């Protein structure tokens with residue numbers, strides 16, 4: 001959000017920033033999550049802990065997006081001297097974040113149009129997303145819900161949540177409720193208990209998904225007390241899942257692992273929805289490293305999002321081809337449970353679609369043969385359609401010219417088994 005008062009930035013060296021960090025980090029009980037929240041680094045305070053570039057100073061002063069704030073824990077994962085530090089780029093706004101480009105919208109997915117009552121988005125028939133809380137531990141610069149997150153006017157009062165639960169109760173087709181925000185785990189334990197209890201009481205709701213970045217940005221929030229509450233509602237009636245958002249291997253710390261293990265012990269399966277971000281994780285190597293680390297944390301890959309067309313997002317967006325190239329790179333280098341689906345949430349409220357590399361080349365009808373390219377070796381491979389198939393018109397057809405070019409290699413690789 002744009003600030004109204006001009007600010008004269010001080011320019012500190014990396015060494016001075018390190019000294020300030022040491023003073024901050026030792027001023028409270030490190031693993032007390034409430035103390036972490038109370039000591040968050042906000043707005044212009046970033047100048048004390050990062051040697052800021054001119055672009056970052058403009059970004060902090062003129063951001064058109066959500067508030068600037070990060071836990072000391074998350075700041076501690078960055079190197080104050082490294083201007084390219086990937087986590088720094090998720091904490092500190094840059095100049096691109098102050099520009100509202102023509103293709104951008106505060107609500108590119110039309111969540112508000114699809115909202116029958118305050119805070120509830122009903123896009124898919126059997127699922128709803130409930131915006132439970134406007135607050136988070138860290139305000140990520142790439143947040144797709146920045147129009148609401150960090151804005152106290154968007155606070156969900158108990159009456160708002162009651163209205164949302166009444167809507168869910170009235171719609172028997174809703175089986176699955178995503179608790180999101182903001183971050184639902186930034187609510188108090190008692191509020192989380194109340195929300196889960198309300199959900200558990202609705203007969204037709206069988207699945208609850210917690211969307212939280214706390215395992216990444218404030219793992220100390222995943223306390224034994226919180227996990228006991230979650231476990232008490234994770235019953236035959238209601239199955240609770242957690243989807244979090246690690247975007248870089250540097251976020252995969254031992255503290256994060258402890259938090260995830262606590263959730264797993266409460267019977268909560270944990271998946272990861274990363275966002276593909278320019279200059280942060282937009283390479284096959286960075287994504288491979290991230291997903292290897294996630295498996296060590298016992299987190300399965302779920303989605304890799306193409307960033308949304310939100311205000312000030314040009315600094316984060318990558319060509320669509322980049323995501324497809326990354327999925328192609330990952331296949332064969334890590335087990336399938338470490339490979340996310342590359343997802344585009346369609347602008348205008350069209351819902352999610354997945355994009356995959358072109359491993360299926362098509363169907364050559366004269367030989368009743370499908371042609372594939374191996375993700376592992378780049379070689380061509382054939383597989384016949386069953387003789388009694390009635391679905392031959394379903395497939396994209398392969399031209400005779402392409403067949404002639406590819407088939408000899410494919411046949412020799414497979415020992416001319418089919419023809």
Ligand code: SF4
Pocket residue numbers: 135136137138139140142143144145149181182183212213
């Ligand atoms: S934690 Fe999630 S909701 Fe909160 S700012 Fe980050 S991306 Fe947005």
